[in-house]
Amino acid sequence: MTDKRSRIVVVGNTKGGSGKSTIAMHLIVACLRRGKSVASVDADVGQRTLTKYVNNRRAYGQKESRALPVSDHIALEKSTQDTVRAAHAEEQERFVALLTGLAQANDIVVIDTPGADTFLNRLCHTFADTLITPLNDSFVDLDVLAQVEGEALKITAPSHYSEMVWEQKIRRASAKRGAVDWVVLRNRLSNLDARNKRAMGAALDELSRRFGFRTLAGLGERVIYRELFPLGLTLLDLPRAGEPFQMAHVAARQEIRGFLEALRLF
Numbered sequence: 265m266t267d268k269r270s271r272i273v274v275v276g277n278t279k280g281g282s283g284k285s286t287i288a289m290h291l292i293v294a295c296l297r298r299g300k301s302v303a304s305v306d307a308d309v310g311q312r313t314l315t316k317y318v319n320n321r322r323a324y325g326q327k328e329s330r331a332l333p334v335s336d337h338i339a340l341e342k343s344t345q346d347t348v349r350a351a352h353a354e355e356q357e358r359f360v361a362l363l364t365g366l367a368q369a370n371d372i373v374v375i376d377t378p379g380a381d382t383f384l385n386r387l388c389h390t391f392a393d394t395l396i397t398p399l400n401d402s403f404v405d406l407d408v409l410a411q412v413e414g415e416a417l418k419i420t421a422p423s424h425y426s427e428m429v430w431e432q433k434i435r436r437a438s439a440k441r442g443a444v445d446w447v448v449l450r451n452r453l454s455n456l457d458a459r460n461k462r463a464m465g466a467a468l469d470e471l472s473r474r475f476g477f478r479t480l481a482g483l484g485e486r487v488i489y490r491e492l493f494p495l496g497l498t499l500l501d502l503p504r505a506g507e508p509f510q511m512a513h514v515a516a517r518q519e520i521r522g523f524l525e526a527l528r529l530f
């Protein structure tokens with residue numbers, strides 16, 4: 265890719281329901297509200313959550329005559345070529361052309377990926393300058409990074425996703441595209457299970473040393489994230505006209521700003 269000027273951020277984790285699309289949308293709106301030009305790409309050709317989120321936002325903005333900043337959004341299509349080889353070749357060619365254009369025209373490109381290991385998903389990971397892996401604060405979800413056993417939480421082997429990231433890192437290095445900043449973002453943090461939180465923290469510290477990622481505190485567990493999707497809104501767009509100001513939302517916005525700073529994108 266030539267004349268690239270933007271930062272490419274991939275939100276990835278081959279587990280569904282870890283918060284990828286929610287975090288992608290909050291990141292997009294946070295960057296837009298800072299005056300950055302943002303392109304968004306939905307590589308989850310099956311679910312299209314981010315595309316629906318963006319469409320909901322456009323519809324809500326029109327209905328309420330409210331000027332909501334929106335990204336330049338593209339939903340990727342799966343190739344319909346007959347053979348796997350031809351399909352992959354087409355997907356790669358289209359993706360590289362698209363990304364080159366978006367990267368030249370925007371400050372930041374945010375790519376949301378599927379919770380599955382697909383050719384397109386791997387391709388997205390190779391182009392990440394920053395890779396954000398949201399992880400629910402649970403040992404069930406930690407399994408996407410490594411196999412952890414017993415009460416002593418012994419790390420026995422890397423998991424499929426860590427191996428996939430590793431492979432894409434090597435490809436990226438051989439293409440001389442510089443190092444990827446891999447960030448594991450803890451999602452759905454709760455104040456209730458301090459013991460689990462500490463144990464997760466210790467396991468993540470150990471894994472971060474082995475696999476070379478940084479760990480950041482992400483979003484707290486809040487029902488509001490589910491309610492905002494149909495309106496296409498994020499916490500950064502609240503309060504809505506006529507709605508009361510809520511302290512909980514201020515705290516949540518602070519979390520988002522905190523992780524945005526720590527991402528060091530600009």
Ligand SMILES: Nc1ncnc2c1ncn2[C@@H]1O[C@H](COP(=O)(O)OP(=O)(O)O)[C@@H](O)[C@H]1O
Binds near residue numbers: 282285484489
């Ligand atoms: N911090 C959070 N607090 C509460 N619910 C959340 C949080 N983050 C995500 N969710 C909810 O979890 C579900 C999965 O999130 P989503 O962003 O679609 O994950 P993914 O894209 O990884 O599949 C959605 O219902 C979403 O609203």
Ligand SMILES: [Mg+2]
Binds near residue numbers: 284313314
């Ligand atoms: Mg998703």
